[in-house]
Amino acid sequence: MTKTISSGVTLNNGVVMPWLGLGVWQGRPEDGAHVEHAVRTAIEAGYRSIDTAAAYRNEQGVGRAVRASGVPREEIFVTTKVDNANQGYDATLKAFDKSLDELGMDYIDLYLIHWPVSAHYMETWRAMEKLYAEGKVRAIGVSNFQIRHLDTLLAACSVVPAVNQVEYHPRLTQKELQGYCNGKGIQLVAWSPLMLGRLLEEPLVQELAGKYGRTGAQIVLRWDLQNGVVTIPKSAKAERIYENADIFGFELSLGDMERLDALNRNERSGMDPDKFEELWGLRN
Template sequence: MNHNLQPKIKLNNGLLIPQLGLGVWKTSLNETRQMVKDALENDYVLIDTAKQYGNEEAVGRGIQEGLAATNRRRNSVFLTTKIFNGDQGNYDKLRTAFNEQLQKLHTNYVDLLLLHWPVNDKYNESWRALQDIYADGQAKAIGVCNFNVERMMDLLDHAKVAPAVNQIEFNPLIHQPEIVDFCREKGIQLEAWSPLGNGRLLSNTTITKIAEHHHKTPAQVILRWEVQQGFIILSKTTHPQRMRENAKIFDFELSADEMEQINQLDQEKHAIWYDKFKWSGNPDGVDDYIAKPGAF
């Protein structure tokens, strides 16, 4: 058992979530199934997917195979998925679509269910459905992704249950301080997607010097910088060796000076962003796109 992966964070409803997980965006079905199985075998227990990724069924298969290989039970895995933008805004449609997601994932609940984007004029009605999904036990916690301060304030004004998580793009090149500070003030846990900035910083001189000092890889330094700020981080790799490397970030600490050196790299630039999305319902079909990663 790799104890490096044991740190957990308590959400605002008391649920414990692992601080390091595996994301599966933009991977084929066979890759997804194998990487999820490999992740469980390497003691990753937080798996993050979404309907839009088009690989929920592969995640479900990978979890089943990983559980069988490790003699674990379903409750040892923290599974996150997200509501597709095209399913938002209609209570009945959303709940029907989510039940179909559960079937693909081969489970009767998820540990965390997120709204993938704050679609204007739809996210409050969508949140009403998520609150009932939570009340019915089909999700142990509910949250959002990519919400800024304005939309989070609006959601909180209408919500009976506050989001447990806001999953945002966060890495040394983009810090989004306004929403980070707001969520911390409201007790909403922050989760980082694209924590390595799409690999753009792995050869950065500041990062590599700090990595050499600690005898760590640049990726490990970046992930450690995020962990020390209290973020949950979702790294993505199809290679078991890199999974193991990414997990070895809890046995060293960055100094205040090193943290500040990395802070100075901020450019507030997104690595990946839907420029046409603009928070609306369906510009140019962006809202209706689901990845088609191919057959098994």
């Protein structure tokens, strides 16, 4: 079926998640003030999905913007995440209530474990299953989980995660992880899909932008869609928010998809899920 800005993928529990969302992680402090404006602009541009997290400290602004948009709450898919400091059963239940409060909402569409903190993620998942059973969240999932984390989780969980949100772009194609997730009914979601903008300088991306009469960002985001991966690019600038949404009206050829795949270097712009605990001092 043709993908459109208002269409989405049906997750493993039947809930539909839009193919495109706005990421609102603000790498630069000066962007913090622009969250509300960015979310309002995105909704005007047709986005129906917003990706935030407790750790981004901007859930309040997201909630205000969704309310002010005039679009009914149930038409907007809101994702947030439990942060590392609040993992564990009781802490997660409390963190969820705080996120609801900050967002000013009475349910969340998708709640994720932000990072697989080894000492806690199984208990965190039990709390997420409770929230799901109680209908407080429409779907639950994980983020930054490697195959080994998913193996451990799947061996003991009652609810299979609906998504795994990971760093994903042509320099980090995650083929093995995607194959694994596809096999288990877990939808991949791409964070840093533009590699924080760095991919736009790549000569092949520029060449394809010329060939298709598109921008480099549109080429890279289109590659996500054609690989069956949900994408959540971040921009605080109106013209880029519109640009990043205009990816549904063209198609990359199979050959060009393969050339983009061949840019893979297993290169990350963000934290490595196998190293974050050591680097962030989270190992017990």
